[in-house]
Amino acid sequence: MPVFYDQMNNAVNLSHPLRRIISLVPSQTELLFALGLDEQIIGITKFCIHPANKVAHVAKIGGTKQLNIAAIHNLHPDLIVANKEENEQSQIEELRKHYPVWVSDIHNLPTALDMINNVGEITGKIHEAQTLSTSINEQFNTVTPIKQSTKVAYLIWRKPYMAAGKGTFIDSLLQLCGLENVTSNTRYPELTTDELSALKPNVVLLSSEPYPFSQKHVDELKLLLPQAKILLVDGELFSWYGSRLLHSATYFNNLIKKLTLK
DSSP states (O other), X not given: OOEEEOTTOOEEEOOSSOOOEEEOSHHHHHHHHHTTOTTTEXXXXXXXXXXXXXXXXXXXXXXXXXXXXXXXXXHOOSEEEEETTXXXXXXXXXXXXXXXXXXXXXXXXXXXXXXHHHHHHHTTOHHHHHHHHHHHXXXXXXXXXXXXXXXXXXXXXXXXEEEOOTXXXXXXXXXXXXXXXXXXXXXXXXXXXXXXXXXXXXXXXXXXXXXXXXHHHHHHHHXXXXXXXXXXXXXXXXXXXXXXXXXXXXXXXXXXXXXXXX
């Protein structure tokens, strides 16, 4: 029986071939489909929305932090793919009593590429995963960071405002773009309007997820921060750490061009 290690350094014992995989994370669900595992994917969360034409036909097992454990038991998985931050530790520990659970721990692009290769290895899709991770890495090598000092606040929630702080995967991608995160070392700090104003960001990026920011929120923040550039951005391209990263580098280069226009 082969033994694999997840990104938490936990041993995961598997009996191959895998026939029944459950994914508890949207970005990793999309990755599994990208690796060609359509027939093996038997359960996903209600937040797993890509690829739309395929996830519609797969059983849903609750939300990322509110899993339906009974539904998972009914599916009898050979492997469960999870994430340290997106899933609740207590639920993962409960599932480990019954099934092999592989947990990712993503901090930056290197750990995301490592996850892709490791998932390829554990699922028998080594070549597909290596091809994918190499392509993503090559594309990120084309990102040209913004040259002038640019302080950014990346907002993910409203009422209260919440930002992606330092140490997050989003923060690591902001750094690759040459953007300096103005928020604290807290991973997802809450900010009052006074606190946000005091940080004096040059740029505020409003993510499309998990809060669906829109143009009215751009207008609202322009009144608070008249000197800052306020932009709506595709949150999936900043926070999904699977195959969607194929589209991130081009998006970031276009964003950098917008930010450098006078």
